[in-house]
Amino acid sequence: MLENTPLIELAGVNVSLGHGARASHILKDVSLSVARGTTVGLVGESGSGKSTIAKTVVGIHRPSSGRITFDGVDLTSPGVSKKVRRRIQLVPQDPYSSLDPRRTIAQTLAEAIDPVAARVGPHRRRILEALEMVSLDASTADRYPHEFSGGQRQRIAIARALAVGPELVIADEITSALDVSTQAEILALLNRLRRDLSLTMVFISHNLAVVRALCDEVVVLLHGEVVEHGQVIDVFRRPQSDYTRRLLESVPGGPAFRLVG
Amino acid sequence: MADQRKRIPASLIAGLVMLAVLVIVAVLAPLFLSGAATTIGPESRAQPSPEHLLGTDSLGRDNLSRALVATGLTLLMSLAATVLSVVAGVLIGGLVWVVPRLLREIVLRVVDSTVAFPSLILALVIAAILGPGTVSAVIAIGIAGIPAFARITSNMTAAIAHKDFIVTARLLGVPGIMVFARHLLPNIGGPLLVLIASSFALSLLEISALSFVGLGVQSPDFDYGRLLNEALPSIFSQPLQVVGPSVMLIFAGIAAMLTGDGLAARMDPWSRGRRRRARPVPLPAAPSAVPDALLEVRDLTVTAPSGADVVKGITFDIGPGEIVGLVGESGSGKSMTAMAVAGLQPEGVAVSARTMRLGDLDLVKGSDKSRLARDIGLVYQDPGGTFNPALRLGGQLTEVARVRLGHSRRSAHDLLVKSLGDMRVRNPEERMSQHPFQLSGGMLQRAIIASSLVTNPRLIIADEPTTALDVTVQAEVLRILKRINRDEGTAILFISHDIGVVEALCDRILVMRHGEIIERLTAAQLRAGEVEHPYTRALLDATPRLTEMPVTPEMLETSKEIPIA
Numbered sequence: 130m131l132e133n134t135p136l137i138e139l140a141g142v143n144v145s146l147g148h149g150a151r152a153s154h155i156l157k158d159v160s161l162s163v164a165r166g167t168t169v170g171l172v173g174e175s176g177s178g179k180s181t182i183a184k185t186v187v188g189i190h191r192p193s194s195g196r197i198t199f200d201g202v203d204l205t206s207p208g209v210s211k212k213v214r215r216r217i218q219l220v221p222q223d224p225y226s227s228l229d230p231r232r233t234i235a236q237t238l239a240e241a242i243d244p245v246a247a248r249v250g251p252h253r254r255r256i257l258e259a260l261e262m263v264s265l266d267a268s269t270a271d272r273y274p275h276e277f278s279g280g281q282r283q284r285i286a287i288a289r290a291l292a293v294g295p296e297l298v299i300a301d302e303i304t305s306a307l308d309v310s311t312q313a314e315i316l317a318l319l320n321r322l323r324r325d326l327s328l329t330m331v332f333i334s335h336n337l338a339v340v341r342a343l344c345d346e347v348v349v350l351l352h353g354e355v356v357e358h359g360q361v362i363d364v365f366r367r368p369q370s371d372y373t374r375r376l377l378e379s380v381p382g383g384p385a386f387r388l389v390g
Numbered sequence: 391m392a393d394q395r396k397r398i399p400a401s402l403i404a405g406l407v408m409l410a411v412l413v414i415v416a417v418l419a420p421l422f423l424s425g426a427a428t429t430i431g432p433e434s435r436a437q438p439s440p441e442h443l444l445g446t447d448s449l450g451r452d453n454l455s456r457a458l459v460a461t462g463l464t465l466l467m468s469l470a471a472t473v474l475s476v477v478a479g480v481l482i483g484g485l486v487w488v489v490p491r492l493l494r495e496i497v498l499r500v501v502d503s504t505v506a507f508p509s510l511i512l513a514l515v516i517a518a519i520l521g522p523g524t525v526s527a528v529i530a531i532g533i534a535g536i537p538a539f540a541r542i543t544s545n546m547t548a549a550i551a552h553k554d555f556i557v558t559a560r561l562l563g564v565p566g567i568m569v570f571a572r573h574l575l576p577n578i579g580g581p582l583l584v585l586i587a588s589s590f591a592l593s594l595l596e597i598s599a600l601s602f603v604g605l606g607v608q609s610p611d612f613d614y615g616r617l618l619n620e621a622l623p624s625i626f627s628q629p630l631q632v633v634g635p636s637v638m639l640i641f642a643g644i645a646a647m648l649t650g651d652g653l654a655a656r657m658d659p660w661s662r663g664r665r666r667r668a669r670p671v672p673l674p675a676a677p678s679a680v681p682d683a684l685l686e687v688r689d690l691t692v693t694a695p696s697g698a699d700v701v702k703g704i705t706f707d708i709g710p711g712e713i714v715g716l717v718g719e720s721g722s723g724k725s726m727t728a729m730a731v732a733g734l735q736p737e738g739v740a741v742s743a744r745t746m747r748l749g750d751l752d753l754v755k756g757s758d759k760s761r762l763a764r765d766i767g768l769v770y771q772d773p774g775g776t777f778n779p780a781l782r783l784g785g786q787l788t789e790v791a792r793v794r795l796g797h798s799r800r801s802a803h804d805l806l807v808k809s810l811g812d813m814r815v816r817n818p819e820e821r822m823s824q825h826p827f828q829l830s831g832g833m834l835q836r837a838i839i840a841s842s843l844v845t846n847p848r849l850i851i852a853d854e855p856t857t858a859l860d861v862t863v864q865a866e867v868l869r870i871l872k873r874i875n876r877d878e879g880t881a882i883l884f885i886s887h888d889i890g891v892v893e894a895l896c897d898r899i900l901v902m903r904h905g906e907i908i909e910r911l912t913a914a915q916l917r918a919g920e921v922e923h924p925y926t927r928a929l930l931d932a933t934p935r936l937t938e939m940p941v942t943p944e945m946l947e948t949s950k951e952i953p954i955a
Contacts, residue, residue: 174860175831187561211563219561227554231576237555240572244564247572293562308719308887313932335861338890338934365936379865382890383936386865388872 135162135198136297136329137186137217142195144178144185144353155181156192157353163297163346168323168330170340170361172376173350179333180222181353183299186331187219199297218290222302224282228274234260234285235270241289259292260285262326263318280311284318291322299331304339316343337380341365349373402652405587408645416462419455427455428610435628445630447620456617457634464613464642467528467606468594474532475593476586479539484574486544487551488566498544504537510596517605527606531596535589542585546578580657587650591643598639614639675754678745683707684881685731685849688745692726692905695738700726702905708849711879713872715896717889717929723905724885728851731883732766733759748849763794767842767880771854773834777826784822787841794845802844809840813870832863839870843878850874853885868895889933893917901926 144156156178163169171179184190186197186204197204202213221227228237233249238256240247249256249270257267263284274282283303290298300319304312320343323330334340340347340361347364349357349372356370368374378385419427431450438445444453482501486494504512513534520526550556551574559569600606601615609616614635621631680686685708692701701723708714716724730741731753746753748765770776777786787810788802797805803822810818813836826834835855842850852871856864872895874880886892892899893916901909901923909923921927 174862189557189561214561215563219558221554221558223554227558229555229559229573229577232572240559240564241562244559244562245568247564247568289558309889310719310928310932313934316934336934337861338936341936342934375862377936379862380890380936381865381868381888381894382933386894388869388894389876 134165136165136200137331138162138196138198139182139186140196140198142182142185142192142197144181144190144192146181146190155353156185159195159350159353159355161348161355161358163329163331165329166323166327167345168319168332168343170344170347171331171333171350172335172337172340172347174335174376176352177350178353179335179350180301182350183219183301183331183333186299187217188214215293216295217297217299218293218295220283220286220290220298220300220303223306224279224286224303225306227286228282230274233271233273237274237285238270238289238292241292255292259288262291262322263288278311279307280314283307283311283315287315287318287322291326295328297329297331299333301333302335305335312339319343337365337376338383349376399652399655401648402656405645405648405650405652408641409649412461412465412642412645415458416465419458420462423452423455423459426452427459435624438630444634445628447628447631448624453631453634456612457614457638460613460617460635461638461642463524463607463611464594464597464615464638467524467531467597467613468590470528471531471535471593471597472586472590474529475535475539475589476582478532479536480543480575480582482536483540483543483545484547484570484578485567487547487574488570498541501537501540501544505541507537509534509538509592510599513596513600514603514605517600522605522608524607524611527597527600530600530605531593534596535593539585539589543578543582546581547574550574550577581654584650584654584657587646587653591646591650594639594642594646614642675744678747680707682709684710684712685748685883686745687731688743690727690730690741690743690746692723692730692735693740693742700739700905701730704902704905704907706900706907706910708881708883710848711875711881712898713875713882713884713896715892715899716883716885716902717887717892717899718902719887719929721904722902724902725853727902728853728883728885732768732851733762734768760794763790764845765848767839767845767847767850769835769838769842769850769852769855771857773831773838773858774826776838777834779826782823782825783829783837787822787837790841791844805844806841809844810837812843813837813840814866815840830863832859832866835859835863835867836870839867839874843874843880846878847880850880850882851885852882854887855884856891857886857888864891871895889916889929890935901929 139162140160142156142159143154145152145154147153159178159182171182173179181190185192188204192205195205199213199217202209235249235253235256236247238259239249239252242252242255256270260267260269265281265284265288269285277285304315307315316339319330322328332340332344344361346359347361348355349364349370351372357364357368357373364373365377368377377383378387380386428451431446433446434448434450436442436446436450442452442454444457446452447456482497486497513530516530516533517526520529556569556573559573564572597606598613598615598618601613602619604619607613607616617635618632621628621635625632678686679688687707688705689703690701690705691699691703694700704727706714716727718724726735729735731746733753735741743754751758751761751765753762777783784803784806787806788799791797791802791805792799807818807822810821815821815833815836821829821837829837856867859867868891871882875882884892884896893913896913899911899913899916900907901911903925909921909926911921915921919930921930
């Protein structure tokens with residue numbers, strides 16, 4: 130596998146939601162690329178369009194213009210096969226709404242492996258492997274979501290994404306609903322996974338410190354536009370845009386934070 | 391919790407027992423009584439006698455036997471009609487959520503317009519078209535019930551159709567029909583069952599109504615409605631003839647209704663048994679140990695309705711003009727502590743303390759609500775949820791000033807406009823006439839702070855006030871709180887899960903875990919990482935930090951402004 134060739138590339142992507150006069154332009158000419166094996170953080174405040182990028186890449190939203198190329202395939206063309214789409218997996222934000230309360234963990238994972246039949250039996254081994262990858266033991270499989278804490282549910286959601294065998298994982302604010310100690314565990318888990326599985330990851334967060342702890346590169350978004358894109362170390366040490374600087378200065382406990390003045 | 395879950399509502403038991411009785415009657419009556427019910431006897435319209443407890447009808451058939459034998463047909467017809475309404479209604483209402491949007495809109499509009507039509511009228515029209523008869527009555531009532539079921543199913547499905555697990559299933563490539571069968575249907579199953587029970591009761595009445603007006607069951611068959619129809623001509627000479635079918639009809643209707651009510655009660659967690667109010671252990675009042683403190687709390691225990699202590703006898707105080715942070719993870723009891731101090735613990739939660747006072751105001755007795763409301767200002771986590779979305783901000787923001795301080799509408803308005811201006815809300819006059827949704831989260835949070843300040847409170851309790859806000863907005867709100875504290879000398883109890891935020895704002899920090907204060911720190915200690923307790927250490931280590939920041943000389947200068955207690 131070639132390092133540093135982009136696995137996914139967005140070129141001049143525009144997304145508008147709503148119809149007619151009430152349409153709002155959410156993504157404005159977004160261009161960015163994610164190299165194989167790297168983790169890129171998308172940061173921005175509410176309304177910056179970071180989640181819209183994730184939803185557009187997985188096909189929930191359709192761009193009005195621009196190209197999204199995944200491993201040489203244009204994702205915006207109408208005839209993209211499900212097989213290609215399955216190579217990109219999204220882990221949603223809210224661990225309390227991402228698992229069907231009426232289905233066991235094994236059934237949930239079985240559906241990810243075989244969406245049509247969704248039978249546990251033939252895939253039991255693969256299900257247990259996926260659970261093991263996120264450090265959950267085999268007894269997890271036959272239990273229901275309500276028996277698990279937020280952090281454990283988020284692990285299960287990650288396991289579901291991994292069970293598909295994806296090349297690109299998009300994690301949309303997956304630690305923001307968690308306590309800090311649980312968040313730290315999930316971050317450690319993601320760090321281990323991307324190393325062991327050589328995953329390519331897009332990590333969406335409003336929390337700059339979290340992005341710094343996990344990502345190689347960071348993309349800063351403001352009102353649907355990319356205002357800065359670079360290596361995490363460079364951007365955090367020498368932010369080029371005023372907005373990035375303001376973001377960094379706003380983090381309480383950060384060195385540039387000023388409470389008075 | 392566990393024993394509450396097992397408790398079955400009395401209405402459900404009663405309903406099921408009554409339904410069982412009906413089923414037994416429906417099965418046994420035709421076996422033993424069909425002779426008496428259909429054989430034409432010599433005594434027409436006989437008065438009650440030991441052989442004929444309810445007398446006989448115009449053809450000398452036993453009225454009681456006929457009423458009992460009619461049960462089977464009536465129940466079967468109601469059941470068939472209900473099944474038709476439910477199956478078709480659920481399929482329509484559920485499947486619209488897995489078809490393209492345009493088709494969904496069209497189907498739902500059609501359903502809406504048929505719902506507007508009274509179902510019995512619809513049934514009458516259909517029955518008139520199909521012609522009288524048992525099957526046509528069932529079809530008429532069944533079809534007439536479809537729109538309501540489709541509408542309700544669609545509403546229930548809509549509530550979960552946008553949940554992440556549905557979206558994820560679709561992204562994984564699960565076919566629409568399987569999304570419906572696997573995820574949507576099971577998740578609306580509970581409430582659906584309740585509706586089926588009440589729909590059965592309705593079908594029962596409508597079927598009987600159709601038979602009564604002659605559009606349903608035809609002689610020689612008979613159901614309750616048909617019996618009532620036959621009893622009508624002789625209602626004055628043989629009034630007892632209506633008693634049998636009427637009583638049976640009411641009995642069956644009540645049985646279905648009770649079952650539905652019982653199912654609903656069983657599914658609704660709020661009505662599960664009576665909630666017992668947890669009894670606090672009364673503690674002897676103690677004299678103040680720290681008379682200089684503004685807020686003094688000694689041995690505060692908060693007990694949940696389950697009997698578990700969520701706050702376990704904690705003691706702390708806040709000096710005048712001090713900012714104290716309460717930090718901990720979910721379930722640590724930090725919010726409960728704050729609510730107990732403000733006297734706002736949820737129903738069923740018991741609070742006890744040896745001492746809890748704000749200045750000279752006794753918070754344990756909590757008798758002086760009006761002073762409490764003036765002396766404590768509250769700021770909550772979700773600024774959007776604090777306001778009534780339907781009302782303009784002006785009325786809501788001035789409520790405290792009008793109710794608690796007795797201001798006129800005009801002067802309360804002026805007071806708030808000034809206060810909003812102090813919070814650096816731009817165009818405060820205009821904001822007052824806007825609705826909550828027209829303001830951003832940060833703006834609303836500043837408006838809440840502004841309104842809580844008009845009473846000149848001595849203590850502000852802020853429960854995760856910046857958690858829902860963007861980081862740049864959070865910084866603004868923190869600065870505002872700090873400014874209020876500095877300019878007005880208002881003390882602040884600041885609750886947060888974010889140790890970085892607490893460290894930046896507070897003079898002293900209390901670390902809570904499992905209802906206890908496990909460590910007390912000054913901001914300087916926290917900043918220098920001088921913590922003793924392993925849990926505090928773990929919290930600090932778990933918090934991702936922005937190290938390696940550009941630090942310019944001017945920043946160093948301004949950061950000196952952060953006052954350290």
